[in-house]
Amino acid sequence: MATGGGDELKLLGLWASPYVLRAKFALSFKGLSYETIEEDLTNKSELLLRSNPVHKKVPVLIHNGKPICESQIIVEYLDEAFPGAGASLLPSDPYDRAVARFWAAYINDKFMPAWQKASLGLTEEEKAEAMKQMLVAIENLETAFKECSKGKPFFGGDTAGYLDVTLGAVVGWARAGEVLFGRKLFDATTSPLLEAWMERFVALDAVKAVLPDNGELIEYGKMRIAHYERLAAALAAANKK
Numbered sequence: 001m002a003t004g005g006g007d008e009l010k011l012l013g014l015w016a017s018p019y020v021l022r023a024k025f026a027l028s029f030k031g032l033s034y035e036t037i038e039e040d041l042t043n044k045s046e047l048l049l050r051s052n053p054v055h056k057k058v059p060v061l062i063h064n065g066k067p068i069c070e071s072q073i074i075v076e077y078l079d080e081a082f083p084g085a086g087a088s089l090l091p092s093d094p095y096d097r098a099v100a101r102f103w104a105a106y107i108n109d110k111f112m113p114a115w116q117k118a119s120l121g122l123t124e125e126e127k128a129e130a131m132k133q134m135l136v137a138i139e140n141l142e143t144a145f146k147e148c149s150k151g152k153p154f155f156g157g158d159t160a161g162y163l164d165v166t167l168g169a170v171v172g173w174a175r176a177g178e179v180l181f182g183r184k185l186f187d188a189t190t191s192p193l194l195e196a197w198m199e200r201f202v203a204l205d206a207v208k209a210v211l212p213d214n215g216e217l218i219e220y221g222k223m224r225i226a227h228y229e230r231l232a233a234a235l236a237a238a239n240k241k
């Protein structure tokens with residue numbers, strides 16, 4: 001669907017970034033057309049530095065020349081700025097909205113950092129500690145799913161919404177991680193509801209349309225792992241001195 005009304009949407013991104021994927025999901029569910037501008041994070045563009053001078057991170061959405069930074073804020077912005085495009089992502093009931101925002105903050109503040117460090121921590125201790133925190137977070141998110149979905153297929157109910165997009169950020173890397181690390185992020189023993197949710201979520205057309213290719217993620221992941229292994233080895237050598 002075209003944005004209409006002369007709206008111009010540009011997304012400064014990085015194809016493998018889970019946070020960029022979150023913004024892409026929101027755009028895809030809302031059926032909005034946009035231009036993607038791929039960033040090289042080792043040589044950030046003038047446009048990125050000018051658009052996100054505080055964090056200098058992707059994603060940045062540029063709507064008619066005005067930048068919006070931070071993936072979660074981009075999701076909320078798209079919902080508010082394009083209320084007629086697709087179904088609303090945030091729940092319409094104020095209490096449900098507050099609960100969804102609570103869990104979104106939990107995903108961003110607790111789950112995502114632990115999830116990233118559990119795989120790419122610099123020491124075995126750091127990884128083990130992050131893994132513990134991640135498992136606690138997954139247990140809590142399993143409860144969140146029960147509370148928010150009210151027995152329906154998605155956090156948003158019958159259709160995917162705000163929290164599906166928020167947690168959906170990890171589904172590309174969760175699939176690649178099965179090959180890279182030989183373990184599932186959500187599994188039948190620890191998180192059966194989330195395991196089933198992820199299968200339903202990745203089967204949606206709006207998700208498939210923007211999900212990065214799994215083979216390419218796996219290759220990119222191998223490079224990232226090798227990079228972190230070199231950093232970890234350098235750190236261990238420096239600590240021995």
Ligand SMILES: N[C@@H](CCC(=O)N[C@@H](CS)C(=O)NCC(=O)O)C(=O)O
Binds near residue numbers: 017019041
């Ligand atoms: N809280 C941010 C996190 C975004 C983020 O960490 N982006 C990474 C790519 S995955 C980035 O741009 N890193 C560049 C840097 O740290 O210099 C959001 O939700 O948008």
